[in-house]
Amino acid sequence: NAGVMQNPRHLVRRRGQEARLRCSPMKGHSHVYWYRQLPEEGLKFMVYLQKENIIDESGMPKERFSAEFPKEGPSILRIQQVVRGDSAAYFCASSPREGPRNYGYTFGSGTRLTVV
Amino acid sequence: SQQGEEDPQALSIQEGENATMNCSYKTSINNLQWYRQNSGRGLVHLILIRSNEREKHSGRLRVTLDTSKKSSSLLITASRAADTASYFCATDAYGYGNKLVFGAGTILRVKS
Numbered sequence: 190n191a192g193v194m195q196n197p198r199h200l201v202r203r204r205g206q207e208a209r210l211r212c213s214p215m216k217g218h219s220h221v222y223w224y225r226q227l228p229e230e231g232l233k234f235m236v237y238l239q240k241e242n243i244i245d246e247s248g249m250p251k252e253r254f255s256a257e258f259p260k261e262g263p264s265i266l267r268i269q270q271v272v273r274g275d276s277a278a279y280f281c282a283s284s285p286r287e288g289p290r291n292y293g294y295t296f297g298s299g300t301r302l303t304v305v
Numbered sequence: 306s307q308q309g310e311e312d313p314q315a316l317s318i319q320e321g322e323n324a325t326m327n328c329s330y331k332t333s334i335n336n337l338q339w340y341r342q343n344s345g346r347g348l349v350h351l352i353l354i355r356s357n358e359r360e361k362h363s364g365r366l367r368v369t370l371d372t373s374k375k376s377s378s379l380l381i382t383a384s385r386a387a388d389t390a391s392y393f394c395a396t397d398a399y400g401y402g403n404k405l406v407f408g409a410g411t412i413l414r415v416k417s
Contacts, residue, residue, distance in 0.1 A: 231409040245402045289397040289405045293338050293350030
């Protein structure tokens with residue numbers, strides 16, 4: 190079991206470009222969560238998805254950010270027209286069906302986005 | 306504001322000493338979890354303590370939970386240089402949906 194796989198590990202984008210971050214959850218996990226971490230800070234919740242459904246996107250900026258978790262394939266966090274303030278580490282986590290009520294999250298190694 | 310807040314923000318100790326980190330939160334919870342993050346890596350789940358539990362052990366880790374004070378502590382005994390990392394508490398809180406809310410973390414440095 191390869192755990193939660195995120196790619197790419199590092200991503201450099203120029204201002205105005207699009208960034209696509211991918212996350213494959215752990216086998217058997219149906220819940221996916223995206224978090225953003227700025228340097229020296231904790232993790233800020235962005236979005237919670239199940240297959241083909243966005244359950245909670247309360248932490249995601251209304252503009253330029255979108256997320257999906259299709260029936261087949263990885264979850265995608267998409268940032269359009271990136272700005273310098275989007276530079277951060279983006280972590281994906283997954284959990285079994287019951288979510289954090291009974292289980293901890295399994296985290297990926299993150300994607301470090303740098304906007305130049 | 307964040308549900309969980311850790312203190313101290315940073316802690317530096319000698320190898321072999323014990324390290325204690327505290328976490329406070331604001332609302333009622335289902336459970337509280339602790340995670341470790343090594344520099345540049347993802348978070349690793351350490352321990353989960355439910356709201357009806359007061360203490361839990363896992364190896365050199367001891368977690369306590371006081372729901373009346375809305376606080377938790379993580380004790381690492383006989384620390385090692387490899388324990389150097391950031392430690393975060395996270396709460397599965399009522400009213401926050403089926404997700405974890407993380408605190409800002411404590412940076413622990415264990416000197417050998």
